[in-house]
Amino acid sequence: GAVVSQHPSRVICKSGTSVKIECRSLDFQATTMFWYRQFPKKSLMLMATSNEGSKATYEQGVEKDKFLINHASLTLSTLTVTSAHPEDSSFYICSARSRDRGGTNEKLFFGSGTQLSVL
Amino acid sequence: LAKTTQPISMDSYEGQEVNITCSHNNIATNDYITWYQQFPSQGPRFIIQGYKTKVTNEVASLFIPADRKSSTLSLPRVSLSDTAVYYCLVGDSSSGGYQKVTFGTGTKLQVIP
Numbered sequence: 001g002a003v004v005s006q007h008p009s010r011v012i013c014k015s016g017t018s019v020k021i022e023c024r025s026l027d028f029q030a031t032t033m034f035w036y037r038q039f040p041k042k043s044l045m046l047m048a049t050s051n052e053g054s055k056a057t058y059e060q061g062v063e064k065d066k067f068l069i070n071h072a073s074l075t076l077s078t079l080t081v082t083s084a085h086p087e088d089s090s091f092y093i094c095s096a097r098s099r100d101r102g103g104t105n106e107k108l109f110f111g112s113g114t115q116l117s118v119l
Numbered sequence: 120l121a122k123t124t125q126p127i128s129m130d131s132y133e134g135q136e137v138n139i140t141c142s143h144n145n146i147a148t149n150d151y152i153t154w155y156q157q158f159p160s161q162g163p164r165f166i167i168q169g170y171k172t173k174v175t176n177e178v179a180s181l182f183i184p185a186d187r188k189s190s191t192l193s194l195p196r197v198s199l200s201d202t203a204v205y206y207c208l209v210g211d212s213s214s215g216g217y218q219k220v221t222f223g224t225g226t227k228l229q230v231i232p
Contacts, residue, residue, distance in 0.1 A: 006162070034220075043206070044163070044222040093162045105151055108208070108220060110162035 002098040006111025023094030029074035030096035038091040050077040084118040123223040137194045141207030149211040
């Protein structure tokens with residue numbers, strides 16, 4: 001299947017600093033990527049839809065000034081957690097939709113996730 | 120977006136077949152049903168996708184009745200490594216039609232030795 005690479009896998013930062021998470025589609029172009037947040041033992045919560053060349057669409061309750069999303073190319077979307085605080089500590093996951101080789105339907109392919117710990 | 124309902128958790132012994140059912144009563148005509156597996160601290164991994172009847176691949180089978188209001192993921196002869204959370208997602212998977220997908224609670228499968 002298609003590969004989505006997410007980096008870094010784990011980051012620890014001090015309160016007040018900003019952290020950037022990258023999500024790359026390695027073997028396909030992704031006009032749309034999705035960013036999720038997941039708390040321990042909970043389901044994935046959609047934060048925003050990242051559209052190449054345009055502004056991201058944020059879900060209700062997600063602060064767009066806190067979670068900056070940039071989708072400058074067809075293979076890269078970034079999520080920047082600005083002025084991070086301990087309550088921002090969470091597992092962040094990106095996904096992109098793509099057709100499998102020879103397939104006609106799209107599927108979502110997910111990155112491996114980033115564990116953010118804010119001290 | 121079609122909402123999905125799954126059992127919160129299931130237990131199974133090693134070597135048994137496990138069936139996880141998902142309800143999606145308001146599934147739309149263009150919606151496909153996709154199942155994902157997630158291990159702790161990892162992103163979800165695609166398992167299988169289907170529209171109707173039965174789909175089988177090397178790891179699982181997916182059964183979808185004629186009314187498509189539910190689906191059942193079947194895992195043959197589970198092993199301890201199949202312990203994970205399984206999510207059922209419903210959405211329009213036609214080319215260019217896949218909009219945002221929201222996750223339900225998922226089913227936590229615990230395989231017991």
